[in-house]
Amino acid sequence: MTFQDFNFNEHLLEGVLSMGYTTPTPIQEMAIPAILKGGDLIACAQTGTGKTGAFLLPILNLITQNHEEKTTTLILTPTRELAQQIDQQVEGLAYFTGISSIAVFGGGDGIVYEQQRRGIQNNVNIIIATPGRLIAHLTSGVLKLNHIKHLVLDEADRMLDMGFSDDIMRIISYLPKQRQTLLFSATMPGRIRNMAKSVLHNPEQINIAISQPAVGIDQQVYLVNDHQKLGLLELILKDGAYVSTIIFASTKDKVKEVYKQLKSAHIKVNAFHSDLEQTEREEILLKFKNRQVPVIIGTDALSRGIDVEGIDLVVNYDVPSDPEDYIHRIGRTARAETTGTAITFVNDRDQRKLKNIEEMIDREVRRVPLPESLGDPTLIKMAPGKRDGGGNRNRGGGNNRRPGGRSGDGNKNRNQSGGKPSQGPKPQ
Numbered sequence: 001m002t003f004q005d006f007n008f009n010e011h012l013l014e015g016v017l018s019m020g021y022t023t024p025t026p027i028q029e030m031a032i033p034a035i036l037k038g039g040d041l042i043a044c045a046q047t048g049t050g051k052t053g054a055f056l057l058p059i060l061n062l063i064t065q066n067h068e069e070k071t072t073t074l075i076l077t078p079t080r081e082l083a084q085q086i087d088q089q090v091e092g093l094a095y096f097t098g099i100s101s102i103a104v105f106g107g108g109d110g111i112v113y114e115q116q117r118r119g120i121q122n123n124v125n126i127i128i129a130t131p132g133r134l135i136a137h138l139t140s141g142v143l144k145l146n147h148i149k150h151l152v153l154d155e156a157d158r159m160l161d162m163g164f165s166d167d168i169m170r171i172i173s174y175l176p177k178q179r180q181t182l183l184f185s186a187t188m189p190g191r192i193r194n195m196a197k198s199v200l201h202n203p204e205q206i207n208i209a210i211s212q213p214a215v216g217i218d219q220q221v222y223l224v225n226d227h228q229k230l231g232l233l234e235l236i237l238k239d240g241a242y243v244s245t246i247i248f249a250s251t252k253d254k255v256k257e258v259y260k261q262l263k264s265a266h267i268k269v270n271a272f273h274s275d276l277e278q279t280e281r282e283e284i285l286l287k288f289k290n291r292q293v294p295v296i297i298g299t300d301a302l303s304r305g306i307d308v309e310g311i312d313l314v315v316n317y318d319v320p321s322d323p324e325d326y327i328h329r330i331g332r333t334a335r336a337e338t339t340g341t342a343i344t345f346v347n348d349r350d351q352r353k354l355k356n357i358e359e360m361i362d363r364e365v366r367r368v369p370l371p372e373s374l375g376d377p378t379l380i381k382m383a384p385g386k387r388d389g390g391g392n393r394n395r396g397g398g399n400n401r402r403p404g405g406r407s408g409d410g411n412k413n414r415n416q417s418g419g420k421p422s423q424g425p426k427p428q
Contacts, residue, residue: 074151104119252273
């Protein structure tokens with residue numbers, strides 16, 4: 001199947017093809033026809049499967065059919081970074097259609113707020129917003145949502161995790177009751193289903209690989225003591241096998257600490273955390289996206305707020321407490337059917353967290369032995385894993401394996417353009 005098979009407006013299809021997109025992902029194959037029919041939809045699919053394109057493309061096509069100079073589409077997202085990335089996707093896909101959009105989010109200065117206000121008053125076709133800032137514009141009287149035909153709740157599970165439930169319901173109270181509502185989520189806990197019952201009408205449901213990492217991710221575990229983590233990380237980063245790396249730490253303070261140590265080790269790295277100004281955060285993401293900075297370190301706020309193709313390594317410096325966060329973290333690599341590596345450092349305290357992750361993904365993550373230069377993790381208890389016939393732990397690799405190195409099976413099937421498959425990338 002190709003994107004031509006959806007019979008999109010010719011100008012929209014021109015934008016799709018000009019961006020190099022040729023073959024839809026499974027979620028796009030299933031969701032696009034359903035959305036074009038005009039009904040409500042609940043779609044559950046893992047991070048990196050092309051969910052953004054799955055709802056943007058049919059909505060853009062519907063907008064081209066109506067030719068209304070009004071705000072007819074509202075997309076709610078949990079973070080400003082995601083709002084900006086979706087706005088950039090609209091700009092690229094709709095380049096030849098004349099469809100307009102604006103990202104509305106908090107932070108920044110009065111100039112940013114004024115730019116958002118003007119965009120709203122100019123009746124842009126699509127508003128992509130974080131809930132808090134959108135409510136500010138609603139209460140000011142500048143924003144009217146009485147012409148909304150399409151509501152998208154993107155990363156719905158994350159929005160609820162961040163405490164936006166009441167804000168979402170308040171925003172919905174401003175919308176026409178006759179509308180199309182689309183709920184996209186990487187997970188489908190009970191509270192999401194309860195929300196769906198109250199805001200969607202007879203929705204079609206699509207579920208693809210719930211709570212499972214992409215098959216192209218080579219997942220690895222190192223059993224370490226805390227004092228070995230930094231040395232191991234430096235070995236992995238200085239190995240030269242990876243061109244684009246994200247490191248996740250548990251707290252903002254840990255991010256700053258590891259960043260300082262890596263800088264002192266002469267590794268080109270940037271830290272992404274909430275103490276930075278919005279302009280600084282945007283500059284860091286832009287440099288990372290443009291390959292000016294090969295390594296970025298942040299907390300879980302980064303795991304859902306960044307959409308960059310070609311990331312080939314994710315390192316969990318600390319094991320996340322929630323197994324779902326593990327999925328979102330490692331989902332930054334192996335996007336759009338490429339491949340990637342995810343390495344997790346596990347100390348003695350994090351054994352239970354690792355067990356929970358393996359139970360959720362229904363597989364054991366391969367253990368990799370520490371380089372001899374770092375010594376043995378003598379304080380680490382034996383973690384779940386297969387034993388060989390002599391009762392020794394089989395950690396899935398010989399001692400000659402370089403730290404974090406790619407296995408000899410050639411699973412890094414990339415061309416030299418940064419990891420896009422030869423048939424063209426998928427709209428995210």
